[in-house]
Amino acid sequence: MPHDPATFDRSxxxxxxxxxxxxxxxxxxxxxxxxxxxxxxxxxxxxxxLSLLMLGEHGWLERAVxxxxxxxxxxxxxxxxxxxxDGRGLAIGVLTGAYGGCLVLSAAFGPDPVDxxxxxxxxxxxxxxxxxxxxxGAVGFxxxxxxxxxxxxxxxxxxxxGAARLGLVCALVxxxxxxxxxxxxxxxxxxxxxxxAVLGGWLWLALASAHLYRVVPHPVVSERTRPQxx
Numbered sequence: 001m002p003h004d005p006a007t008f009d010r011s012x013x014x015x016x017x018x019x020x021x022x023x024x025x026x027x028x029x030x031x032x033x034x035x036x037x038x039x040x041x042x043x044x045x046x047x048x049x050l051s052l053l054m055l056g057e058h059g060w061l062e063r064a065v066x067x068x069x070x071x072x073x074x075x076x077x078x079x080x081x082x083x084x085x086d087g088r089g090l091a092i093g094v095l096t097g098a099y100g101g102c103l104v105l106s107a108a109f110g111p112d113p114v115d116x117x118x119x120x121x122x123x124x125x126x127x128x129x130x131x132x133x134x135x136x137g138a139v140g141f142x143x144x145x146x147x148x149x150x151x152x153x154x155x156x157x158x159x160x161x162g163a164a165r166l167g168l169v170c171a172l173v174x175x176x177x178x179x180x181x182x183x184x185x186x187x188x189x190x191x192x193x194x195x196x197a198v199l200g201g202w203l204w205l206a207l208a209s210a211h212l213y214r215v216v217p218h219p220v221v222s223e224r225t226r227p228q229x230x
Contacts, residue, residue, distance in 0.1 A: 013219035015082040022076025022096075022209025026202025029069040036061055042119035046188050050198070051133065054110040056118035066107035073100035076209050083212045088154040095147035096205070102140030109133045115186065138178070144201045145174040151208050163211050166204070173200030 033050040037043045040053060053062035077097035080089060112130030113121035152167030177197030184190030 007220060009217065009219045011082075012217050015079050015216050016213050016219065018075045018079030019083065019209045019213045019216070020079075021072040022079065023206045023213075025069050025072035025076065026199075026206050028072065029065060029202060030199070032065050033062060036065070042117050044117075045191075045195075047115055047191060048117050049111070049114075049191060049194055051106065051111050051137070052114060052117050054107065055113060055121075059110065063107040063110070066103050070100040070103035070107070073097070073103065073205065076205060079209070080212060083216050084154060088150055088157070091150040092147050092154065092208075095143045095150060098143040099140045099147065099201075102136045102143065105136040106133050106140065109136065138182070141174055141178040141197055141201065144204070145171040145178075148174065148201075148204045148208070151204070155211075160211075163208075166207055170200050170204035173197065174204070 081093035109132040148171035155163035181194035
């Protein structure tokens with residue numbers, strides 16, 4: 001049954017729908033990438049970063065995973081801009097969107113082979129594309145950590161201590177995980193730290209999107225009122 005336009009806030013419905021993609025993006029990225037990894041000969045998630053799945057015969061599948069994840073992230077970033085209409089919301093949304101853009105660029109410039117993956121290859125001289133892949137990855141993680149920190153400050157200003165702590169912890173996890181992973185990149189410990197950064201970043205996006213989803217007024221209202229700005 002269609003909603004009565006007098007009692008249905010279409011703007012709030014669109015904002016909530018956009019934020020919903022922020023909840024979906026992380027599980028999509030992690031689960032799909034793991035499925036691809038487990039079906040690729042020679043891939044070891046304890047030794048190889050997920051981005052290495054871009055290499056080889058079926059590498060286009062992982063590139064597609066990155067691009068779809070980026071589109072979901074960009075949708076969530078736009079949802080943040082609509083939900084939090086002040087300077088802090090602008091920072092969270094733009095930084096989250098920058099992370100999505102870096103995912104696309106990381107997919108465009110694939111990594112160099114590492115530790116025998118794809119099978120039959122070895123670690124050689126770094127290529128220009130491989131360097132750009134690492135650069136965009138670094139920028140993306142920094143932007144995501146900064147977005148989480150901005151979300152923490154926004155939540156603290158509203159007196160939402162739990163959400164503020166979540167943002168701060170996730171920001172630290174992303175930064176420490178990526179920095180440690182970069183330093184120890186060719187060891188299992190380095191790969192584990194990169195996993196920590198990836199999971200921490202997607203966890204923040206999912207929980208922050210869910211939190212903002214609840215902040216946005218329900219689209220079905222008793223009377224036509226302008227939604228309060230977050």
